Amino acid sequence: MIPVAVLTGFLGSGKTTLLGHLLRHPDFARTAVIINEFGEVGLDHDLVEASEESFIELQTGCLCCAVRGDLALTLEDLLRRRDAGTVTPFERVAIETSGLADPAPILHTLMSDAGLARRLALAGVVATVDTINGLATLERYPQSVKQVALADRLILTKGDLAQGQGADLTARLAALNPTAKRLQASFGAVDPAHLFDVGHPASLRAHDLPAWLGLDGHDAPAAGHHPQISCFAILRDAPVKAVALTLFLEALAEHCGADLLRLKGILNIAENPDRPAVIHGVQHVFHPPVWLDRWPSRDRRSRLVCIGRDIQQVWLEALIHAIEAEVAEVAAVGA
């Protein structure tokens, strides 16, 4: 499988600088980069220079607004050319979205296109945030809020110019997405591993899970609430029946849809209690559960972390409680 990283971030937040640095890094060799630029005349691709073994594809138009098939076609074409030996046999793909893009449709394409999924795997979403202007951008542009909320990793840029302005921004980022690890990049310098090793479920080891959930040593995310975006955890002491989980996820997708920015969790499934199931979804699209070999600790409670827009924790709690009550009643009748 070829890992695909999505690099997002608002206009001017330093994506291209970061990419320019990465493309000169030896560990980033053999990377196919797709740069999506908004507008008919793009510039970003002229600002980055690939090494001999990496190369850049350019797409114009906003990936999230234009036909999503464009991305799928570009990726299919890349794979065809790789197979034919007409391009470098790239080992990873990086997609730089336009600064105005909503990353969710891009993730949906990567997650749900059966043809692509046979060869490409979403490795993670990295969002750049400008330390100087990031706070104001988050206040004014909902796209930037969504970019942050959907990220697995946040890279704070321009910290060298910020002169101590970062504390409020850090607090805001923690409120929006406490599960994403935050890193600093100086002049775009960041380890390439941070783009492709973001800890997606299939590559997680058991002891990574609490940090991936943002619940390292806690029962709830550490952050407070953004006016529209909230992040909270739901805990279940008893194992959850598989059918209850299915009904719960269906109802979440059905009633929250685009407002469910992200749901990830580790679950004790009653039918397979010795192996935790890791789930991960963006809006209404979910990866199949990944079954880990063992629990990371003696804590075998199910833990779900939800990042959503105008989603109430109490509603989710009531939903899962009602579903579990019905599943229990059906089981009791059938016994």
Place this chain on the structure above:
Amino acid sequence: MSGDLDAAVQALLEHSLRAWRVDGKIHREVDGTLLIAAANKCVRVARAPAGLPFRWAVADGERRRGATSVTGILRHVRTALDSSYRSVRLRIAPLPPTP
């Protein structure tokens, strides 16, 4: 309705009205039927009669629908009360995200 499930469904519907920003009240009748008065409508949620292939009956005026689970109740009630509601179907990605 059995006690646990009865209370859980009522609580879920009460929280759902708030989540959907629909003003309304829910009243439980002696036989356990839930009456939801909201959006100038009265929606009834009750156990389906025995022998039918669904567990619940949801009535919106003359319109009666069956629901096989709590999530079906939610779908029917929201469709009746929230005119802006458009259902979204869950999609599961075809393969695990294995780098």
